[in-house]
Amino acid sequence: MAPAAAESSSDGRRWWLWGCALPPLLLAVAMLLPRGGEALSLDLYEERCPEAEAAVTVAVRQALAKDRTVAAGLLRMHFHDCFVRGCDGSVLLDSTEKNVPAEKDGPPNVSLHAFYVIDNAKQALEALCPGVVSCADILALAARDAVALSGGPSWVVPVGRRDGRVSLANETSTLPGPGASFEQLKQAFHARGLSTKDLVVLSGAHTLGFAHCSSFQNRIHQQLLHDPALSPSFAAALRRACPANNTDRGAGSAMDATSATFDNTYYRMLQVGRGLLSSDEALLTHPKTRAFVALFAASQEAFFRAFAKSMLRMAALNGGDEVRANCRRVNNKP
Numbered sequence: 001m002a003p004a005a006a007e008s009s010s011d012g013r014r015w016w017l018w019g020c021a022l023p024p025l026l027l028a029v030a031m032l033l034p035r036g037g038e039a040l041s042l043d044l045y046e047e048r049c050p051e052a053e054a055a056v057t058v059a060v061r062q063a064l065a066k067d068r069t070v071a072a073g074l075l076r077m078h079f080h081d082c083f084v085r086g087c088d089g090s091v092l093l094d095s096t097e098k099n100v101p102a103e104k105d106g107p108p109n110v111s112l113h114a115f116y117v118i119d120n121a122k123q124a125l126e127a128l129c130p131g132v133v134s135c136a137d138i139l140a141l142a143a144r145d146a147v148a149l150s151g152g153p154s155w156v157v158p159v160g161r162r163d164g165r166v167s168l169a170n171e172t173s174t175l176p177g178p179g180a181s182f183e184q185l186k187q188a189f190h191a192r193g194l195s196t197k198d199l200v201v202l203s204g205a206h207t208l209g210f211a212h213c214s215s216f217q218n219r220i221h222q223q224l225l226h227d228p229a230l231s232p233s234f235a236a237a238l239r240r241a242c243p244a245n246n247t248d249r250g251a252g253s254a255m256d257a258t259s260a261t262f263d264n265t266y267y268r269m270l271q272v273g274r275g276l277l278s279s280d281e282a283l284l285t286h287p288k289t290r291a292f293v294a295l296f297a298a299s300q301e302a303f304f305r306a307f308a309k310s311m312l313r314m315a316a317l318n319g320g321d322e323v324r325a326n327c328r329r330v331n332n333k334p
């Protein structure tokens, strides 16, 4: 059960959630309606791999103890997995000679990191119960743990996702980009069966982590495009972090003022012109979404409850057909 080496640098079918019981900050899924095939389950691993969840939690906890940024990495990785071919672990596959490039090497994914945490959990699980727990499930559980261990809510993750065998970099172009308009963001979510509310709620994941200059550069330098929604002092601070002649590819800004803690600061900053990405700002352009921003800025509890629910809805987008032995490679066909 030795953990794999840490990485060297930063590196359809669908299921629908019907309803949730809501003890404070812990959601139990009441019903899942599959669109064909078997449903996700709350107790699938109880007999065949009772330690599954604990092993994932250990891997996440160990990584976080050394590097707080892995929480943001895991949460974003899960989102990028689910939005391309459903939550099937396709984002975890490495490019190979036969499959160049894979999703992982698509433009929006080059700044994903913390893949080693999933490898460590998988290695531990293959030692405990080989061939049982899918990489897609590991990622869904790890994202949940990353949020909870950063001070956010926790929830019960239904399991039984299967890992996909297809991973294509060009499909990452369907992921919403940082300059997306409100209409584009809405469409990206609706196309996956997620609501406008889910858009506002899940954008709250930007309470964690970091963005590179290239993700918001257009808002702070080009005179004509200079974004009037940005607070002048915030824009000035961003220009200092990302000067026009910046050559440091690692430079950027924290997503919010408390970027290692999962809280509602993101929404409070958004209300005062300190939302980092244009796509964050876009949530203020419609009265309905603006009202959700105000609600979550005023009540962290409301945000936490909504976040757990929306994460369950996103994590229920499924695809895939095997349980990989190694999350970076598809299984060999007999």
Ligand code: HEM
Pocket (backbone or CB within 6 Å): 069, 071, 072, 073, 075, 076, 079, 111, 112, 113, 176, 177, 178, 179, 180, 185, 199, 202, 203, 205, 206, 208, 209, 210, 211, 212, 213, 214, 215, 255, 277, 279
């Ligand atoms: C609504 C549309 C979204 C857009 C346009 C968007 C875009 C982005 C961009 C451009 C970055 C910065 C990447 C970089 O510069 O390295 C980022 C970071 C991040 N995003 Fe999103 N995102 C969206 C929704 C989400 C969702 C739904 C989640 C998770 C549920 C999420 C989680 C994160 C996290 C945690 C980070 C920080 C990553 C890190 O520090 O490694 N995002 N996002």
